[in-house]
Amino acid sequence: xxxxxxxxxxxxxxxxxxxxxxxxxxxxxxxxxxxxxxxxxxxxxxxxxxxxxxxxxxxxxxxxxxxxxxxxxxxxxxxxxxxxxxxxxxxxxxxxxxxxxxxxxxxxxxxxxxxxxxxxxxxxxxxxxxxxxxxxxxxxxxxxxxxxxxxxxxxxxxxxxxxxxxxxxxxxxxxxxxxxxxxxxxxxxxxxxxxxxxxxxxxxxxxxxxxxxxxxxxxxxxxxxxxxxxxxxxxxxxxxxxxxxxxxxxxxxxxxxxxxxxxxxxxxxxxxxxxxxxxxxxxxxxx
Amino acid sequence: xxxxxxxxxxxxxxxxxxxxxxxxxxxxxxxxxxxxxxxxxxxxxxxxxxxxxxxxxxxxxxxxxxxxxxxxxxxxxxxxxxxxxxxxxxxxxxxxxxxxxxxxxxxxxxxxxxxxxxxxxxxxxxxxxxxxxxxxxxxxxxxxxxxxxxxxxxxxxxxxxxxxxxxxxxxxxxxxxxxxxxxxxxxxxxxxxxxxxxxxxxxxxxxxxxxxxxxxxxxxxxxxxxxxxxxxxxxxxxxxxxxxxxxxxxxxxxxxxxxxxxxxx
Numbered sequence: 001x002x003x004x005x006x007x008x009x010x011x012x013x014x015x016x017x018x019x020x021x022x023x024x025x026x027x028x029x030x031x032x033x034x035x036x037x038x039x040x041x042x043x044x045x046x047x048x049x050x051x052x053x054x055x056x057x058x059x060x061x062x063x064x065x066x067x068x069x070x071x072x073x074x075x076x077x078x079x080x081x082x083x084x085x086x087x088x089x090x091x092x093x094x095x096x097x098x099x100x101x102x103x104x105x106x107x108x109x110x111x112x113x114x115x116x117x118x119x120x121x122x123x124x125x126x127x128x129x130x131x132x133x134x135x136x137x138x139x140x141x142x143x144x145x146x147x148x149x150x151x152x153x154x155x156x157x158x159x160x161x162x163x164x165x166x167x168x169x170x171x172x173x174x175x176x177x178x179x180x181x182x183x184x185x186x187x188x189x190x191x192x193x194x195x196x197x198x199x200x201x202x203x204x205x206x207x208x209x210x211x212x213x214x215x216x217x218x219x220x221x222x223x224x225x226x227x228x229x230x231x232x233x234x235x236x237x238x239x240x241x242x243x244x245x246x247x248x249x250x251x252x253x254x255x256x257x258x259x260x261x262x263x264x265x266x267x268x269x270x271x272x273x274x275x276x277x278x279x280x281x282x283x284x285x286x287x
Numbered sequence: 288x289x290x291x292x293x294x295x296x297x298x299x300x301x302x303x304x305x306x307x308x309x310x311x312x313x314x315x316x317x318x319x320x321x322x323x324x325x326x327x328x329x330x331x332x333x334x335x336x337x338x339x340x341x342x343x344x345x346x347x348x349x350x351x352x353x354x355x356x357x358x359x360x361x362x363x364x365x366x367x368x369x370x371x372x373x374x375x376x377x378x379x380x381x382x383x384x385x386x387x388x389x390x391x392x393x394x395x396x397x398x399x400x401x402x403x404x405x406x407x408x409x410x411x412x413x414x415x416x417x418x419x420x421x422x423x424x425x426x427x428x429x430x431x432x433x434x435x436x437x438x439x440x441x442x443x444x445x446x447x448x449x450x451x452x453x454x455x456x457x458x459x460x461x462x463x464x465x466x467x468x469x470x471x472x473x474x475x476x477x478x479x480x481x482x483x484x485x486x487x488x489x490x491x492x493x494x495x496x497x498x499x500x501x502x503x504x505x506x507x508x509x510x511x512x513x514x515x516x517x518x519x520x521x522x523x524x525x526x527x528x529x530x531x532x533x534x535x536x537x538x539x540x541x542x543x544x545x546x547x548x549x550x551x552x
Contacts, residue, residue, distance in 0.1 A: 028386055031385045031386050032385045032386040032388075033385065034385045036385070091312075157404060159395070159396065159399060159404065159405050159406050160399055160404040160405070162388070162392065162396060163396040163399050166388060166393065166396060167377065167380070167396075168350075169345065169348075169350040169375075169377050170350075170375055170377055170396075170397075170446070171396075171399075172348065172349050172350040173348035173349060173350060173370060173373055173375035173456075174370055174371075174373075174375075174397070174399055174400040174401075174450070175349075175366075175367035175368070175369075175370025175371060175400040175401030176399055176400060176401065176404075177367070177401075213386065217386055217387060220387065221387045221389055221428065221429065221430035221433075222387065222388065222389045222392060222428075222430075223386055223387065223388040223389070223392050224392065226386050226387060
């Protein structure tokens with residue numbers, strides 16, 4: 001019982017629920033558009049933003065080196081997302097090539113900036129793999145604010161965002177503002193990544209966006225229900241992962257993603273067994 | 288030519304494309320193409336593979352930017368406002384669909400548009416009615432990616448018709464479609480025409496729609512080569528029992544026997 005009244009545990013659980021519920025929202029749109037790896041590309045760029053924030057902080061002589069890290073990540077991630085979307089929309093390069101450039105550009109410039117800013121390894125690991133156990137109340141409020149923005153926009157615009165990610169050509173013909181809606185998806189991805197960075201880190205953030213969607217996809221035929229189920233699965237994964245680390249000294253971000261992969265394997269084998277059984281039954285009826 | 292006996296005082300064309308040019312990947316696909324459709328008139332856009340017919344309709348609905356020329360819809364420059372009057376049926380289900388979506392969800396998305404980012408309250412009833420109109424109401428809860436080609440096509444047409452459009456634009460709706468779906472489609476189009484709707488339809492051959500269409504624009508390599516009566520597909524003319532008696536000015540003589548037609552095919 002005392003665990004639940006511990007302010008750190010409360011902060012961790014609050015962040016876990018928020019991130020678990022919001023990451024799969026954007027994940028559903030990205031999977032639907034077959035851009036599941038966009039989160040990785042933007043995540044790497046966000047890392048460069050963290051490093052740029054450190055550098056700016058040390059130039060400004062701030063006592064807290066991390067003060068500008070999250071703002072830096074938000075600015076870089078949104079800029080990166082907007083650039084990817086514009087290049088994709090104008091057909092300058094294929095989406096996967098643009099994402100690859102972002103990957104390498106983000107991580108390489110991130111490492112360069114970090115070496116210039118003199119950030120510590122422990123700090124860097126926190127952003128790479130998440131550091132939910134050091135989360136402060138101000139971190140919590142930033143995550144809550146970003147999560148509310150994602151919930152309001154991601155769920156409020158769901159019909160239009162579905163239309164645009166499902167069939168862009170048809171969406172153009174109906175007069176929907178296709179360019180603006182595509183930009184909303186890109187910016188929402190960037191915001192989601194910055195919000196989830198504290199929990200799973202930039203290297204694994206995409207896993208939290210995509211895995212719950214991949215799992216719920218096997219459970220339903222409807223887009224809306226896929227999104228709802230994936231939000232529930234995201235929350236369960238995050239709470240379970242963080243909960244286990246209260247008792248065992250494990251890395252929470254990695255644990256959440258591994259739990260997701262395990263659940264995926266279980267559901268996938270269940271689905272394939274069901275399919276085989278139905279097939280056998282149909283064959284028996286036919287015979 | 289349809290336009291010959293018109294005056295400026297007439298009601299505007301449902302579609303009036305003038306000198307439309309479209310470039311894709313550095314190549315000009317359409318070279319100054321004109322297309323007119325009178326309100327209430329079904330027009331077929333015909334031509335071989337790569338003639339630019341799909342590009343033309345995609346440009347008409349605004350899915351591709353024009354590099355030259357203009358498109359007017361019911362007399363107004365094409366804009367997000369005129370899009371409200373258009374129902375578009377693309378050739379295939381969208382490239383998206385990494386996540387499953389039900390036929391009902393797909394058809395409901397047809398109710399959105401400029402200034403309408405969320406479906407209206409009665410969206411579900413409208414979408415169901417539209418699916419029923421195409422005799423696929425029982426598929427409403429099925430994942431569209433598991434449907435047959437013909438069933439998918441009917442869902443796409445239901446999505447366009449749920450908008451109650453004045454102008455219906457279809458891109459090869461008959462390609463790879465089973466016979467029951469072709470019939471459902473032909474009767475849906477007939478009802479649309481009888482209700483005064485304008486139809487612009489890309490077709491490889493007239494097939495089951497032959498009785499519906501008496502005006503065609505034929506494209507070849509991005510240029511209009513024929514406007515007027517549709518050049519009936521060789522196959523139709525070669526078949527026994529064929530009873531059309533219109534002029535065949537632009538069409539080569541049909542081969543002598545059905546057997547010859549089979550060989551040519």
